[in-house]
Amino acid sequence: MNATASMCSPRTVRGTHAFKIAGYSLHRGLGVGRYVRSATFDVGGYLWRIEYYPDAEMEMKNGDYASVSLELVSTNAQARAFFEVRLVDQAKKLPSFVVLSRKKPVVFRAKPPTYMSEDFLQPLPYLKDDSLVVECDITVMRESEVAPIATTFDIQVPPSDLSDNLGELLKTGEETDITFEVRGELFPAHRIVLAMRSRVFKAELFGPMGDRTRQTITIEDMQPAVFSALLHFIYKDSLPSMGHLVGDDAEEMVKHLLVAADRYAMERMKVICESILCKTLNVRNVTTTLALADQHQCNHLKDACLEFITSPDRTDDVVASEGYANLKRSCPAVIADIFERATKSRKI
Known part of the structure; x- marks a missing residue:
């Protein structure tokens, strides 16, 4: 009905x-x-x-x-x-x-x-x-309004160029007021843009514990290429082209970007990375991807991994893999999730 x-x-x-x-x-x-x-x-x-x-x-x-x-x-x-x-x-x-x-x-x-x-x-x-x-x-x-007069004119409205303007601002480095050092590489940026897009950056740059006079911030535990891609997303709201990366390199880059997105509370970027990884699941990488999803609270990606593993035609191959043995040692709680999902699947 x-x-x-x-x-x-x-x-x-x-x-x-x-x-x-x-x-x-x-x-x-x-x-x-x-x-x-x-x-x-x-x-x-x-x-x-x-x-x-x-x-x-x-x-x-x-x-x-x-x-x-x-x-x-x-x-x-x-x-x-x-x-x-x-x-x-x-x-x-x-x-x-x-x-x-x-x-x-x-x-x-x-x-x-x-x-x-x-x-x-x-x-x-x-x-x-x-x-x-x-x-x-x-x-x-x-009760009624006068209908607008129909015309044959069709004015084409140009698409928004806000992301292009912000991207150009990042590219030229005009009026930057903060610099990030990542493993020896320098990345100039704009405090207000970072604060607008990330509550983590906002707290770090403008919060009560932040130092507004600080000119340089060193970023630990991140590759320069990953930080550059993070800045690209902050300014342009899209991931940069990764056409130069293939196979495992592209997959690893997306995983690093997911970790960076979680670190700086970039939720849309995080979900985009989850979506990409969902489409590349296979018997070899599903257990490491599941561990990553569990560690960074990626519920969509975690559900996709669990569904992949508990599929009747894949379960035996996944359980026999080296990745599954590592998963049992590093994330025992996730094994319980797999068991629970498999039990529910058999009842349906």
Whole structure:
């Protein structure tokens, strides 16, 4: 069974406009059906206006009434919106009084004009200093967007050249501020780039135990070619070409790079090395590769080695190899992993 789900949610744009009618008493007597207008205001890309009738929109039989209406004034427009028009107590002693409201969307049209109106008793309690504040909230529904105009133009965006720029920075040695010495060979580099890419370098170069004035760092237990490849990956996010290496030399180089990646917490580089070694497994090298994977917590590579060894058509050859005898002496815990994997395989 394949279960899927989707959702359509309309876009809404909300706006509020406050319309203050000063000298309210002077507007009384304007006449039935006559009104004062607010300034036009924009909500959701449409222009709106409040119209207030001090003597009501229509003749009332009983009582002293006023009226208010809301109108869409954009030319040749149509909008779906819900709204609320209320009287605001400027003295903040009374709650706002809603005089006109629609909780469900209403379609407003400019031609023929659509407007909503409501009558109510004269709002004398909401007057302050002979002024009245009418506040309007409008929420416009925007269910659909205008589709972009199709064109025949196809602008080709060039690929990112960030890695090329950083690689050139390493190659030219411009503005380097740290030098690494590896068995007599010198490798200039940039502290900030190293710190950005490796938390180990960051701690060593900028951490509380680091020496920011240090100009040269000596690297022990690493070949110059391996350190050069590590710097290449730090700057270019890829391993250098190893076309000049073949067979065992290429395999050994990748293993050294895996150790360097683990040493400097370069996780992506480490996984790339695991991926390469997974594809070169054979009866002769699988046990040494397994020991390496176990030592450097390479779970993907370790699983591949265990699967290779416990395959029914390979197990006898691997167990008979000299590498397996060395593995039993150097990594007895890994032998238990092999046994456990083999037991599970037989149960499946």
